[in-house]
Amino acid sequence: MKTVAMVAVLSAAFGAGSLAGATNETKSVELGRIVVEASRVGRTAEELPMPVRVLDAKAIAESGARNLVDLLEKETSSLNLIRTGAGNPALAQVSLRGWGENGFGRVLVMVDGERLNFADMSAPLLSRIELGSISKVEILEGSGSVLYGDSASAGVINIVTEPDGYDEGGRVEVYGGSFETFGARASLHGGDREADTKYWVNSGWEHSNGYRANNGWQLWNLNGGMRKGWENGAYLRISASYNDSDSELPGYLSADEWKSHPGRTHSPCDWYRRTTYSLKTSLEGVVDESNKVRLDMLFSHSKMHTRSYYTGSYTDYDPGNFFAPTAVLYADDYRQNYDLYSYELTPQWINTIEFADWQNEFIAGASYRYDRLHGDNRDAYRAVPDFWGANGITSTKYAFDRQSMGYFAQDTLRFMECVALEAGGRYQRTFSENTQLVHSRRVDDTYAANAALLFTPTSGLKTFVKSSRFFRNPFLDENPFKDFRAQKILSPETGWTLDAGIDWTFLDEFQVWGDVFYTKTEHEILYDKFIWGNNINSPSDIVRKGFTLGAGWRRDKFAAANVAYTFVDAEFDGGVYDGKDVPMAAESTLAANTKVWLWDECFVFGGYRFLSSRRAYSDFANEGSRLAGHGVFHVGLQYEPSFAPLKGFKFGATINNLFDRRYADCAVRSAAKNEVYYPATGRSFMLSVSYEF
Template identity: 25%
Template sequence: MYSAASTRGAPAVKPIALACAVSLSLFAGAACAQDDIPSTVVITGSRFPSVASLRPIGATVITQDDIRRAGVNDVNGAIRKIGGVFGRQSLDSSPDFALDLRGFGTNSAQNMVIMVDGVRLNENELANTVLSTIPIDTVERIEITRGGASVLYGEGATGGVIQITTRRAVAGGTHGSVFAEGGSFHEHDVRASLSQTAGSVSADIAVARQGSQNYRRNSGFDQTTASLNLQTRFTGGRAGIHLESARQETRLPGAVTLAQFEADPRVASTPNDFGSLNTDRANAFAEYRLGAVDLAADLSHRERNLRSNYLSFGSTNAYDGRQDQFSPRARWLANVGGMLNELVGGLDVTRWKRKTTAPYSNADASQSSQAVYVRDELRFDPAHDGRIALGARHENFDKEVVDVLGGVAPEDRSQSQNAWEAQASYRVHPLVEVYAKTGQSYRVANVDENGYRSSVDILKAQTSHDLEFGTTLRHAPGDDSRTLTARLFRHRLHNEIFFDPTANGGWGANTNLDPTERKGFEIDAEALLAAGWRASAHAQHVLARFTDGPNGGRELVLVPKNVVTARLAWVPGNGQSADVGAQWVDSQRYGSDFSNGCAARIPSYTTLDARYAIKLGPWEVAATGLNLADRRYFSNAFGCKSGIYPSDGRQLKLSARYDF
């Protein structure tokens, strides 16, 4: 978050009536009353709540129960440990690991889209999306959809989309919880949440204070968060507002060489550096059903104030950014000739600005984008769950930047891009469902990439031709207690935007790469083994390489070929529960190894975590262990045997929770 630019070469709204629209009564063409909401309406693949028959193809869903049982304290951890997504150690001391869908290495954050309640969180800069500020107790579910999804979600969705849905409706009366945890490295986590429903109005508030001295020296982290949800229901819809604020202080231990890591993995190379991050978000939503059409809109505002104090280099930097987004959309869902048809269309309008104050830059940068999209999905054979979907998107970008101190003359550039997709699925056997997806996704260079580039003009837009085939197997018709999903995928990229350490006379620069490719397979499995026992596993195999040019055939950097995650949960129903998880990550090329000539690779590693909990009335007491084998390893390294950010050692924690 604080040092990504320097290490990579740059200068240092779901209404009650809306849910009814997709219930079985609407399926038959009838109107739906507000009290008839089916509890299973949770799928959001079309940016609207939907029924299971129109669920996102190939999606992984993490529920609130999954999060509680695994004992993870933040959204990022839930995505990695439960969803099986690979994550690299953060460059600061925060728990916001760099998540990577489908092997995009150091640019993984720019090749996936993260949404919270319909609002895009991605920044127009080289920074990971900050998820630690989202109160974990307010998260209802997380949906991970791998593969190109630019039609609905815009630029940067080649690797996939992660959608986080927070609690927007609560049962009547007053409910809440208090949580406290302490552990190794002076770790502490105190959280409280309270929800109240009175008639048609509901409120949900959550506050938290987290901190730790962490494993490495000079890697302390402290964060305070608060959030408030207010909503009201009315005939035909609902409206509300979500407010969130976070204050984060972190120390910056810096990167080390392999020799330093092997001698002492807790060493800090920059013992005096530190930084801070303040974020404030506000989102207003409104949704309404008008005849056969569902209408929805989100209006959001986000401010982000970052301070980095690199005393080791005599540099103090400030980045002040703001983003506004307006996303109106409509959905027509109806029975057409005996077939369920869902037609979705909408606009995404975004304005982003950032002011930089640093010894090397006084840049004022801005970007605006306007997009229109449409997608139609038809369920043509309900008996075999036959579905076909087509969609398209057009988006315009306007970029402006001026930096007198940095020697950048005023620039004003425009770009436009198109995306399309075609999907189909069919149940060829009561136990076997197959699907196929193809399309084109894209992303444009952000302000940091264009600010330190290899070309005279701004970098070209990156495009990807995406292809995926998959199948889901069940052990009994309509029974999801034992499922196996396998996916084959391929992304062929042109003008991939990446930092090339060999460019600019060896100083490195952001550039458009020669043609590249990501291809491989993924396997997701879940099984109810016996009463109270459930197992799950996620495996990914990906080949990331150049397909043409001087580097043709060479591997891309910081991409493990294989990642395997497995979990075993025990919930016997007597108040006890246990959850054990392991993740194995294959070896990787060091971050600077474009020539594949480095004599070493980042070693493979396996981590193990576990949690045991017991409920005593309204109380739950738990013991949690992370990296139980105390494995010394690292997942992030930007040079050959250097630029290493060591990962955490073993950590033990005790917690208590009270629900009321």
């Protein structure tokens, strides 16, 4: 508690705040006006009975963030980012509300309504979205399983790239900084308001050598879309994307190594490459004043290649020399290649009826999804001397399939202009097959439900209480092993959440917000990272309870200051781990940001983020040492001249980890009963120049 209090004092002195969007909106005065597309029915943040944070284009531009990962980390307290590749955004994992271990499987990440979550145990590629292409980021905390099904147990993050208006224009940017990091972005957008058509194209490239040895990456992005609307409100939207992420994998270090030589690596030959492309179509038709129908269709293909190279030595017994102890040197070259195809079809019906002072909004739909993963593993092993004929190459082919059919409905009744009742449910049947398993098939019937009360007594103020039930199916490759053989498909994890909160914007400049939650899960899927294939359903229930508090103030072209604090107590409830902390779940997170305009064209900004200590991955029994907490500052400057010939240019400079704090992003409890660590990036800087036309 002393540490948290000290951090709070330092944050206030530094300037407090995190428009932390995370916890609020950029321009707090706009809380009730920004349409949240992730609501599926075009509601505003004020109309949703759950914590909603929206970062609009202005907030993103003023944040000084380098990429989406950087933005979420700086601007939120309820979200935590786990990085195993230091500053590589392609290797970052997002978690929410105390979901530390494999938390990325419980937060649904979407771009314009398209799922980024993979059906396998790979985290969503947050590097796939160029920061300059984002119109807004919507963060909805609490279960979204009724409307979205799988992967939304803890919340939903929706990134919107469609521009708000029809104006012709574009933007180009180049940037560079520490660790030989260079990049470029370009975007183009336009349209015709009278014809109700618009288009947008965004591209980006980034290269870096990384903070550590074998820590480089190269990213290519291209996405765009078009939208055609009609006078009655109907529209057609088509969007497509391409991403190629090449990453070197620096691996982990011992405690002594990361403290004294964090730039080292013991895996100089390991790498990971993922190529993804997708096509999404949304068609909405207007039947009459009360009824609309919508059809969303998605196709995506992801191709993955990875290599892990291990060398070492062990003692064996020479059968040709009376079994004398002998040192054996070995090398193991393991490669994995697979393709993942996903298809999704979601028809929906939206009905709105008004009578007297009452308004009823009803949405019903179905979601049909098919995922197929097929690939091969190749293992080349060589030992010297080879006593038992183990040297050679082995290969394995495999195929995973999943079909899911979900049916959902949600009704919202508003009356007295300030009260709304919401209730909804989803039923889903899932067929899964894995050709590698002893028991290769499984059929699961799952359901989700919610009920909520929303009270908005005045504009800018909302209070709510909500109860939700959720579920998550295991990843396609999330299977338990026995005797080096995959056994079965795990049971879905299920649970429920109770939320209550308040969000109040007043005097056009101030905003305060807070929410409390209690979550309990059953059959939660745990993963031991150092015992290969050890995926299990938890023998205990897991309880997560906590709260978020925040406050913000902004006066445009003068100053802004915001702060948000999140507390989470995540523990096993019953069973062999009763009372033990959930691995990688931080108890306290504080995000604070401030900015001050030196004059109308130039402002300086700074921020502080504190994360408390955590248990290492796989340390379910809490036997090891804790990963130490840390606090990191960042500062920066933006200058946007308004005089010719520099009008349209913007210059930026940012320094992250200002005081070069040495800490680890993540730790794992190894099979040898000690902790290994993934070092975080040290102090780094970035300079950027952009031109908007």
